Amino acid sequence: xxxxxxxxxxxxxxxxxxxxxxxxxxxxxxxxxxxxxxxxxxxxxxxxxxxxxxxxxxxxxxxxxxxxxxxxxxxxxxxxxxxxxxxxxxxxxxxxxxxxxxxxxxxxxxxxxxxxxxxxxxxxxxxxxxxxxxxxxxxxxxxxxxxxxxxxxxxxxxxxxxxxxxxxxxxxxxxxxxxxxxxxxxxxxxxxxxxxxxxxxxxxxxxxxxxxxxxxxxxxxxxxxxxxxxxxxxxxxxxxxxxxxxxxxxxxxxxxxxxxxxxxxxxxxxxxxxxxxxxxxxxxxxxxxxxxxxxxxxxxxxxxxxxxxxxxxxxxxxxxxxxxxxxxxxxxxxxxxxxxxxxxxxxxxxxxxxxxxxxxxxxxxxxxxxxxxxxxxxxxxxxxxxxxxxxxxxxxxxxxxxxxxxxxxxxxxxxxxxxxxxxxxxxxxxxxxxxxxxxxxxxxxxxxxxxxxxxxxxxxxxxxxxxxxxxxxxxxxxxxxxxxxxxxxxxxxxxxxxxxxxxxxxxxxxxxxxxxxxxxxxxxxxxxxxxxxxxxxxxxxxxxxxxx
Amino acid sequence: xxxxxxxxxxxxxxxxxxxxxxxxxxxxxxxxxxxxxxxxxxxxxxxxxxxxxxxxxxxxxxxxxxxxxxxxxxxxxxxxxxxxxxxxxxxxxxxxxxxxxxxxxxxxxxxxxxxxxxxxxxxxxxxxxxxxxxxxxxxxxxxxxxxxxxxxxxxxxxxxxxxxxxxxxxxxxxxxxxxxxxxxxxxxxxxxxxxxxxxxxxxxxxxxxxxxxxxxxxxxxxxxxxxxxxxxxxxxxxxxxxxxxxxxxxxxxxxxxxxxxxxxxxxxxxxxxxxxxxxxxxxxxxxxxxxxxxxxxxxxxxxxxxxxxxxxxxxxxxxxxxxxxxxxxxxxxx
Numbered sequence: 001x002x003x004x005x006x007x008x009x010x011x012x013x014x015x016x017x018x019x020x021x022x023x024x025x026x027x028x029x030x031x032x033x034x035x036x037x038x039x040x041x042x043x044x045x046x047x048x049x050x051x052x053x054x055x056x057x058x059x060x061x062x063x064x065x066x067x068x069x070x071x072x073x074x075x076x077x078x079x080x081x082x083x084x085x086x087x088x089x090x091x092x093x094x095x096x097x098x099x100x101x102x103x104x105x106x107x108x109x110x111x112x113x114x115x116x117x118x119x120x121x122x123x124x125x126x127x128x129x130x131x132x133x134x135x136x137x138x139x140x141x142x143x144x145x146x147x148x149x150x151x152x153x154x155x156x157x158x159x160x161x162x163x164x165x166x167x168x169x170x171x172x173x174x175x176x177x178x179x180x181x182x183x184x185x186x187x188x189x190x191x192x193x194x195x196x197x198x199x200x201x202x203x204x205x206x207x208x209x210x211x212x213x214x215x216x217x218x219x220x221x222x223x224x225x226x227x228x229x230x231x232x233x234x235x236x237x238x239x240x241x242x243x244x245x246x247x248x249x250x251x252x253x254x255x256x257x258x259x260x261x262x263x264x265x266x267x268x269x270x271x272x273x274x275x276x277x278x279x280x281x282x283x284x285x286x287x288x289x290x291x292x293x294x295x296x297x298x299x300x301x302x303x304x305x306x307x308x309x310x311x312x313x314x315x316x317x318x319x320x321x322x323x324x325x326x327x328x329x330x331x332x333x334x335x336x337x338x339x340x341x342x343x344x345x346x347x348x349x350x351x352x353x354x355x356x357x358x359x360x361x362x363x364x365x366x367x368x369x370x371x372x373x374x375x376x377x378x379x380x381x382x383x384x385x386x387x388x389x390x391x392x393x394x395x396x397x398x399x400x401x402x403x404x405x406x407x408x409x410x411x412x413x414x415x416x417x418x419x420x421x422x423x424x425x426x427x428x429x430x431x432x433x434x435x436x437x438x439x440x441x442x443x444x445x446x447x448x449x450x451x452x453x454x455x456x457x458x459x460x461x462x463x464x465x466x467x468x469x470x471x472x473x474x475x476x477x478x479x480x481x482x483x484x485x486x487x488x489x490x491x492x493x494x495x496x497x498x499x500x501x502x503x504x505x506x507x508x509x510x511x512x513x514x515x516x517x518x519x520x521x522x523x524x525x526x527x528x529x530x531x532x533x534x535x536x537x538x539x540x541x542x543x544x545x546x547x548x
Numbered sequence: 549x550x551x552x553x554x555x556x557x558x559x560x561x562x563x564x565x566x567x568x569x570x571x572x573x574x575x576x577x578x579x580x581x582x583x584x585x586x587x588x589x590x591x592x593x594x595x596x597x598x599x600x601x602x603x604x605x606x607x608x609x610x611x612x613x614x615x616x617x618x619x620x621x622x623x624x625x626x627x628x629x630x631x632x633x634x635x636x637x638x639x640x641x642x643x644x645x646x647x648x649x650x651x652x653x654x655x656x657x658x659x660x661x662x663x664x665x666x667x668x669x670x671x672x673x674x675x676x677x678x679x680x681x682x683x684x685x686x687x688x689x690x691x692x693x694x695x696x697x698x699x700x701x702x703x704x705x706x707x708x709x710x711x712x713x714x715x716x717x718x719x720x721x722x723x724x725x726x727x728x729x730x731x732x733x734x735x736x737x738x739x740x741x742x743x744x745x746x747x748x749x750x751x752x753x754x755x756x757x758x759x760x761x762x763x764x765x766x767x768x769x770x771x772x773x774x775x776x777x778x779x780x781x782x783x784x785x786x787x788x789x790x791x792x793x794x795x796x797x798x799x800x801x802x803x804x805x806x807x808x809x810x811x812x813x814x815x816x817x818x819x820x821x822x823x824x825x826x827x828x829x830x831x832x833x834x835x836x837x838x839x840x841x842x843x844x845x846x847x848x849x850x851x852x853x854x855x856x857x858x859x860x861x862x863x864x865x866x867x868x869x870x871x872x873x874x875x876x877x878x879x880x881x882x
Contacts, residue, residue, distance in 0.1 A: 047840060049642030129598050132606035134589065136599060149598035157612055158601035210643055229644060230652060230832045231742045257739070257830050258840060264738035267716045269723075280712075423582045430587075430594055457593070469594050 033239040035250030038526075038546040041272045042252060042539075044233065045260030051224065052213040053199035054126035057134040059536050062196050067235065067252070067541050068218035070243060072100060072119070073194040077543060080449035080534050081354055082191050085243065086114060086200075086219070088176070090193070095185035095487055100178040100193075106219060108202040109238050114219045116172035118200035124166045125206065126197060135197030138447065141189065143169025143181045185487040187494030191354075192448040221246045221542070231256055249546035266522065272546070273523040273530065273539050281339060284522060293523050295530050298343065299537035300350045301517035302454065305405075306440035309510065310432060310472030313380070315439075318509050320379035322364045324439065325512035326372035327412040330365075333404040338397070340520050345513035348454055348505050352516075352534040355451025355495040360506050361513055369412045376413055388417045389438025393425035402441050405514070429470055440470070442511065449535055452498045456482055459510065473510035549873075556869070560862035567858045568851060572625045575847045579609065580617040585845040607641055608847070628851070637855075638848040640841070646852035649837060654856060656740070657822060657833035659749045660756070664818055665811065667757025668764050672807065675761075676768025677800065683773060691769075695762040703759045703821045707828040710755055711738050740831040752829045756821050760814060767810055771803035778802075804875050812868035819857065 046060040056065050072087040084090060088101040106114035125131055127139035129149035139145050144167040151160040169181035182189060192198065200219060205212035216224055221243075222235040235252040255262075255271065266274035276284040285291055305324065307315045314320040330344035346365035349356035363371075376382065388409065390402050399421050406417035420436060428434045446453040459468050460482060467474035478501050485497025505511075519537025523530045528545045532538065579585060586603040587595070595603075604610045613621040631638060637646040679691040715738040722733040734747040741748045775781055776799060784794045823835035834853055841849035872879045 049640065049644055129602045130605070132599075132602040136602075137590075137593060137595070149596065150602065152597040152601045155612065155615065156597045156601055157615075158598075158605055158610055213643065228652070228742060230649070230837070255739070255830075256832070258836065259827070261828075262739075262830075264711050264716055268719050268738045270737070270739070426587050426591070427584065 033237070033241075035237045036248050036546075036548065038249040038548045039251040039253055040249050040527075040541070040544065040546045041270060042254050042541075043257045043260065043262040043265070043271050043274070044254050045257055045262075047230065047256065047258045049229070050213040051216045051227075052133075052209065053196050053201065054122055054131075054133040054135050055213065056196050059538055062536070063538050063541065064224070064233070064235070064254070065196050065199065065216070065218075065220075067220050067222040068216050068224060069196070069199040069220045070106075070114075070218075071194040071196075071199050072102075073190065074245060075194050075449060075535070077531050077540055078534065079354065080352065082194055082449075085194070085245070087193070090190045092189075095187050095189070096182050098180040098182070098189055100180065102176045102178065104176050106242065107240060108200075108217050108219045109223050109240065110202055110204055110217045112202045112204065112217075113175065114200055115175040116178040117175070118202065119178055119198070120166075120170055120172045121203070121206055122199060122201040123170055125201070125209075127167050128162070128165055130161050133197075135195075138192065138195065138197045139167065141182050141184075141186055142167050143183050145169075145183070187486055187488045187491060187497075188448070188450040188452050191450045191491070195448055222252065229256075230258075245542050247542050247544060247546075249544075252541065266524070269524065271524075272527055273521050275519075275521055278339075285340075290522055293525065293527075294520065295523070295532050296340070296518065296520045297532035297534060297537060298350070298352050299517045299519045299533070300352050300449070300535045301443060301445045302345060302348070302350050303342070303401075303441075303443045303514045303517075304345070304348075305512040305514060306442040306471045307511065308432070308434070308437070308440060308471060310467065311437055314382070315437075317379040319375040321509050321512060323372045323376035323379060323413065324409065325361075325364050325509070326366065326368045326375065328405055328408045328512075328514070329367045330514060331367075333401065333408065334515055337401045337404050338515070341518050342515040343518055345516045348502050348511070348513055349451040350446070350454070350516050353446060353449040353451060353453075354491075355498055356454070357499070360502055362506065364506075364509055365513055372413060382413065382415045386416075387436070387438075388415050389420045389434065389436035390417055390441065391420045391422065391425060391428070391434050391436075391438055392441035394421045394423050398441060432472075442470070446535075450498075451495060451502065452482070452485065455498060455501050455505070459505065471510055473508070475504055475508050478504040478508070553866070553870075556862075556866050560859075560866070563862055564855065564858045567854060568629075569625070571851060571854055572628070572847075573620060575845065575850060576614065576619075576621045576624075577617075579614050579845055580619070582845075584614075585609065588844075632855075637852050640849045641844065641846050646848050649849060650834075650852050650856055653832055653834050653837045653853075656745060656749065656831050657826070657835060659745060660753050660822060660825065660831065660833060661815065661818060663750055663753025664757040664760070664821075665815065667754050668761050668811065668814070671758060671761040672764025672768050673800070675765045677772060677795075679765065679769040680772035680776065680799075681795070683776075688769075691765060695765045698759065698762040701759065703756060704824045704828065706755050706759055707752070707825055710751070711828055740829050742832070748829075749831065752825050752831065756818070756825045760818065760821060763814070764807070764810065768803065768807055771806045772799050775799045775803050801875060805872060808868055808871050808875065812865050815861070815864050 044060045046058045048058060048061045050056060051061050051064055051068065053065055053069055056062055070086050072085065073082040074085040075082050086103060086106060088103050090098065090100050092098045102116055108114055123139060126133045126135050127142065127145055127148050129136065144164065147164040148162050150158060150162045153159050171179040173179050202217040205217045214227055214229065221238060221241045223238045224233065225236045226234040233254040237250050261277055262271050262274050263276050263280055265271045307321050309316040334342045334344065347356065347358055347360040351358050390406050392398055392402055399419060403419055406419060409415045409417055418436065422428060429440060444454060444458060459473050459478060461468045461474050464474045481497060481501035481504060485494045485501065488494035488497050519532050521530065521532060521539055526547050529543055531540045531543045533540055586600055586607050586609055589603045611621060611624050613619040613623065639645050640649060675691050679688045682688050715736050719733060719736040719738060722730065722736060726733055731747055734744045735751060737748050781794060781798050784798050819835055822833060823839050826833040826836040834857065837849065838853045841853065
């Protein structure tokens with residue numbers, strides 16, 4: 001299903017983050033260039049069709065690209081904070097004009113230089129609308145983006161291609177200097193730069209994009225040597241790699257398992273890491289041997305309830321919204337439907353990203369039926385005879401999850417509900433035209449690890465009447481806080497500025513946080529140092545050790 | 549005979565055209581009614597009109613007819629047919645050529661089908677013949693009971709039990725004692741392995757074949773019983789022919805026609821089972837490819853796969869008809 005797919009992917013930015021793990025121990029004798037000879041066996045579950053960085057936005061191609069390409073920054077495996085990697089320095093005085101210095105002498109796997117032009121090449125290609133790249137929208141903040149999008153008629157049909165093919169705000173000043181001008185100040189710009197969509201590409205790649213999509217010319221520690229699409233993929237260590245974030249093994253063999261049910265292969269020893277399907281969950285956790293080879297980590301997705309405040313009563317009444325929130329026993333619902341895959345949420349920003357903390361929601365996210373009933377009464381009660389719709393996309397697991405939420409509302413507040421899974425869910429949400437009044441299943445997987453990304457894209461708006469697109473929320477104070485943080489002199493100040501904005505959300509309560517995602521992976525006895533990405537939950541390939 | 553074949557091939561081409569037309573109409577309607585597959589590209593993000601339009605163009609959905617429910621979208625269809633005639637079967641939504649997809653997926657599925665068909669034949673003929681020979685005896689009852697039992701077990705249950713309960717311990721044991729490259733270990737691998745495409749398809753094929761063999765057993769039994777009482781069999785026996793000779797030459801051969809017909813029909817049904825089998829055993833084949841293409845509304849792939857399947861079906865049917873003449877000299881096509 002699309003929601004979870006895109007979500008899983010986008011967030012997975014963090015995958016990129018491989019941290020500084022085995023950095024520096026490149027000097028283990030003659031094998032350092034090609035590794036210790038061991039092979040890591042993994043699976044890919046999403047039937048990916050491309051490895052082109054500008055077009056890769058699901059967990060699988062993000063994970064592969066993370067070892068095939070190097071970005072300007074990489075992220076800390078624990079905190080997801082960025083540190084310079086291909087970049088020597090990233091500086092700005094006003095958060096609008098950014099100067100990126102690139103380490104000299106770096107090469108692509110075909111010998112071309114990794115220079116400022118290599119980044120400009122990739123970014124311009126992604127930003128050019130008619131190329132329809134998945135990561136196109138990441139370049140919205142760079143000046144000149146709008147001129148590259150083309151025109152549509154009133155029905156949304158494409159009528160004119162744009163004439164501009166380059167971002168006016170992007171200049172490769174010389175081989176090692178890239179100047180970027182944004183459309184407005186944004187303190188978090190440097191945190192975006194480790195995402196797959198910002199990786200560089202070689203000239204030869206641009207010359208034959210189709211080939212490059214399946215046979216990448218990377219600048220990272222591994223090379224794709226073979227990809228039988230739909231079946232398997234082989235990655236081997238690139239002997240020309242000069243930077244230090246490199247694992248000890250020599251090869252990664254992927255087998256493609258659409259849907260991801262590779263548990264039997266894992267048990268049989270053909271795959272090194274896997275997550276059990278729900279029916280095997282208990283058995284895996286109770287296995288005395290297997291349970292010692294398990295890692296669990298919270299990840300960055302946030303599931304919450306959206307209220308269509310644009311509909312007016314009762315959705316625009318904060319007491320009603322809080323009543324709904326407090327009538328849900330989140331832990332009980334999770335235990336029943338998503339054991340091990342989620343934890344109750346009580347804030348609007350996942351605690352795994354910089355600036356995210358638990359507890360900003362306070363009592364309003366705590367299960368309390370008596371208080372919920374009181375608040376509902378205060379809001380005038382639920383209209384007699386009316387049914388509360390729960391709008392969501394078509395996805396088996398989410399339908400079960402939200403049915404359980406509906407059952408809680410019925411049990412604790414006596415509100416009759418109807419689940420409305422609809423293939424047109426996103427269209428309806430964009431157009432604010434659901435069939436039937438009700439609450440909206442919402443899920444957010446951030447694009448880059450910064451608390452701002454949970455706030456501006458969802459709740460930001462310049463139009464007090466219209467409010468944000470999905471729920472119609474608007475608060476001047478919230479926008480002021482965001483703008484102020486955008487112009488902060490450094491990232492830490494910006495982060496605490498965005499935290500102020502989250503406090504405004506807490507007092508306005510436009511949406512009700514439900515759960516943070518969690519990831520669990522079991523691994524074979526050949527692996528050690530298995531670390532999960534705090535963003536995507538995927539195994540960090542640059543950190544894991546594989547024995548022969 | 550030559551003219552008969554030509555006529556059948558022409559009929560086959562017409563069938564193919566109708567199948568492709570029907571699919572075009574269905575997928576078009578699905579896009580019109582179900583909303584825009586291009587919107588799914590953006591997930592939780594709200595795309596601008598220009599972004600959405602660019603993706604529609606990439607997906608080949610930029611013709612305005614896809615926005616008008618009920619419009620048969622003739623223009624894109626004619627365009628597609630034109631491409632097909634020029635030998636261009638297009639690409640999937642991500643620029644991978646459909647020819648490449650089909651030529652990777654088809655051999656795996658054909659291997660599976662071959663194993664399935666052989667299994668049907670062997671199991672059906674063997675058990676069906678035995679049941680007919682010992683009609684009314686315990687053996688007959690046992691075989692009929694078995695066929696009902698097989699019918700009662702859905703394919704996916706058989707496959708899941710196989711994969712999760714049987715393969716893991718057996719494969720692990722065989723690998724540890726015989727080595728990971730031994731044939732017997734590979735035979736019991738929990739999933740398909742493209743480096744051993746035959747060995748890892750045998751067991752799933754046999755299981756899928758077994759699951760579909762119940763109707764064959766009963767069919768063979770019924771067809772042979774009819775012949776056991778037939779005049780020519782009585783004559784053969786009266787001439788003093790050995791019972792073995794009577795069974796092989798007069799009963800089995802004469803009862804083969806309905807069985808061959810059924811193989812032709814059921815062959816196409818096997819695709820349904822193939823979707824499940826390929827899914828559970830992770831075989832990159834036509835069933836799974838079609839399944840995923842339908843989910844993502846990937847029209848190019850749906851058309852490509854169905855075209856190939858239609859060709860396959862028409863060919864098998866033709867072969868079945870031609871086999872009639874070989875099996876029964878009384879049948880002539882001219």
